[in-house]
Amino acid sequence: MNASSLRERLGKIGDEPISLRGAMSRIGITAFVSAIVAITLFPLYWTLNTSFKQTEDTVTAVPSFFPPDFTIEGYINVLFANGAIDNLINSMIVSLGSTAVAIVVGVPAGYAYARNPDRVGGKHVAFWILSLRMFPPIAPILPLFFIFRQLGLIDTYLAMVLLYLTFNVPLVVWLIRSFFQDIPEAVEEAALIDGYSRFEAFFKVALPLVMPGIVATTLLVWVFSWNEFQFALVFTRDATRTFTPLIPTLVGGHQTLWNQVAALSTLAMLPVIAISLLMQKRLIRGLTLGAVKG
Amino acid sequence: MSRIELDEVTKVFDDDVLAVDDVSLTIEDDELVVFVGPSGSGKSTTLRMIAGLEKPTDGDIRIAGERMTHVEPQNRDIAMVFQSFALYPHRSVRGNLSFPLEARDMDDDEIERRVAEAAEILGITELLDRKPSQLSGGQQQRVALGRAIVRDPQAFLMDEPLANLDAKLRTQMRAEVVSLQQELGVTMIHVTHNQEEAMTMGDRVVVMDQGEVQQIAPPKEMYQRPANRFVAEFIGSPSMNIIEGSIEDETFSAYDSGVTLGLPSGLSGVTGEVALGIRPENVELVDEPGDYTFEAKVELIELLGNVQIVHFDVGGQEFLAELHPDVEVEQGEHRHVRVAPGKGHLFDGLSSRSERIVPEGEA
Known part of the structure; x- marks a missing residue:
């Protein structure tokens, strides 16, 4: 059977009157997908909805699906009255700082573990690096707190950057390592033969080829640092408090400022969404870099 | 173009595998020598040592009379074509061809002239602006060859470059590589596991097995008077x-x-x-x-x-x-x-x- 007649027959299958079973399965799939979409998007919608309400409208007995009295009061109050603008700036400093260091340290390390693991401690050291990510973050908080207090690092940007590195460096090393492993060594060897040093071959050939992977990794690591709560709660005070520990302070004994909580959450989501959309193409390529080999 | 000499070259890998055992041979100026042997015979490792991608455990390698044993690949002035072609996926065909020239700080006009010339020789002029992923196997092969000829090196090293091509294309490229070698008058070492390729291409054939050279002879002599049973x-x-x-x-x-x-x-x-x-x-x-x-x-x-x-x-x-x-x-x-x-x-x-x-x- 040639391709066109096959296509014709396949086309007819679609044109046949839909059987009851077929209809049920289509309805089933559509309903299932719709439910997932609704469950995923509803909290986002509700946050957005709440953020534009007056404080008193957030606690009505019958919840309203649209702000009855649209206002940006929540945003203004949380940003200026409660000083969230400083917290957001702190979050930006800490997360960008930690991400930058994690990438600068982790990418060469990942390369080394991909290309020549025996010269950097072998697979056991590589696994030890990964294992740093395995313990629950709450476990080291107390000992680290006392160490950092002794060193006078409490409530400093340096402390937060260092803390997040503990989690981010292992992730970067392991992700980047697998990206480099997917690049055939012959491509780099070709560069050596073509007259470049190892360093030049790394920068001119290997690095550009894993760039989508680096972009994806950077985003993952940055989002982790941006959203981190536990360490921020324990290790920051007024000077460096990030936005995440601010949120529980809006939940008071007498009143919870739901509109401000929602407004801050929305603001905090914006950079993540914006960057993800901007990088969408590279991000998807990066996340699937290891999965599909060309 | 130049003569390549191997003097009692031995390669033992870290895991105590003896890959190349006491190999001595001389490849004359402008000669096409084919290394042939089953997999694991040490032919590719020998080639990679000449390229500088592997360091010999023992022995000496000289290119054009100069001792190159421990010189980094980028300073050996040799070109190599890989089995996987190893094109730079992020660069266009033009970018692939110009890459070795950029390493030599050549001026742009000269680079452009040489790239055009190499593309002309290999018939890939109309492909210059494509990415390697948009090329067929045969076209990628030509680009890999182009990247080698563009810079006029001391010698060409070919590491099973025809193995990934289909049978018909392989026969065609075989003839093209030989005529290219004669046209350019270059010293060339071609590695293959295919004895037919060795016989048809080589001025001389080096048969290797288990890291040792079994015989070095012109194809006809190799066929008529094999040195040993292998x-x-x-x-x-x-x-x-x-x-x-x-x-x-x-x-x-x-x-x-x-x-x-x-x-x-x-x-x-x-x-x-x-x-x-x-x-x-x-x-x-x-x-x-x-x-x-x-x-x-x-x-x-x-x-x-x-x-x-x-x-x-x-x-x-x-x-x-x-x-x-x-x-x-x-x-x-x-x-x-x-x-x-x-x-x-x-x-x-x-x-x-x-x-x-x-x-x-x-x-």
Whole structure:
């Protein structure tokens, strides 16, 4: 059977009157997908909805699906009255700082573990690096707190950057390592033969080829640092408090400022969404870099 | 273009694998030498040591008279074509071709001129703005060759560059590589596991096995006077028939098949355990038993068009004969096979390293 007649027959299958079973399965799939979409998007919608309400409208007995009295009061109050603008700036400093260091340290390390693991401690050291990510973050908080207090690092940007590195460096090393492993060594060897040093071959050939992977990794690591709560709660005070520990302070004994909580959450989501959309193409390529080999 | 010398080069890998064992050879100026051998024979490792991608454990490598043993690849001024082509996926064809030139701080006009010239030679001018992923296997191959010829290096190293191509394209590229080598007048080392490729391409062929050089010779000599049993069996398709046995009183008696054959005059005086090698094309079918004949049963006939390959069963052992297609043979019948006098090879023992016994009167 040639391709066109096959296509014709396949086309007819679609044109046949839909059987009851077929209809049920289509309805089933559509309903299932719709439910997932609704469950995923509803909290986002509700946050957005709440953020534009007056404080008193957030606690009505019958919840309203649209702000009855649209206002940006929540945003203004949380940003200026409660000083969230400083917290957001702190979050930006800490997360960008930690991400930058994690990438600068982790990418060469990942390369080394991909290309020549025996010269950097072998697979056991590589696994030890990964294992740093395995313990629950709450476990080291107390000992680290006392160490950092002794060193006078409490409530400093340096402390937060260092803390997040503990989690981010292992992730970067392991992700980047697998990206480099997917690049055939012959491509780099070709560069050596073509007259470049190892360093030049790394920068001119290997690095550009894993760039989508680096972009994806950077985003993952940055989002982790941006959203981190536990360490921020324990290790920051007024000077460096990030936005995440601010949120529980809006939940008071007498009143919870739901509109401000929602407004801050929305603001905090914006950079993540914006960057993800901007990088969408590279991000998807990066996340699937290891999965599909060309 | 220049001469490449290997002097007692040995490579032992970290895990104590002896990959290349005491290899000495000289590749002359403008010569095309083919390294051939089964996988694990050390041919690619030898090539990679010449390129500088592996460091020899022992021995010396000289290119154009200069000692290069520990010089980094980028300073050796050699070009290499890889089996996987190893094109830079993020650069266009033009970018791939210009990459080695950019390393040499050449000015842009000169780079452009050379890229255009190389593209012209290889017929890839219209592909210059494409990415490697948009090219067919044959086109990628040409780009890989282009990247090598664009810079006028001391030597070309080819690491099984034709292995990834389909059969038809491989034959075509084989001829192109040879004519390119002659046109440019370059020293070239070509590595392959395909003996046919080795025979058709090389000015000289280096047969390697288990890290050791077995023989270095021009293709014709390699075929007609293999140095040992390994070379005899490796070179030629279908392979040389080998019958193991011993010689007493000028008569060869096979161990398994009961075949006995008298020795031609040039080999009189040989005694003891030997392997007898007979190429499939050096036999004919005769009606009556006589000198140099033995009886065999026809098991299978493969007609290839210009020849037929007849598989005989000789006392439980397979024996291949390459005969003219007009010769009448039928499956299952018993025939008398006659070995052309002087065309048998005797190897001094049964191991693959057993050396060929040179008949009297052979140059």
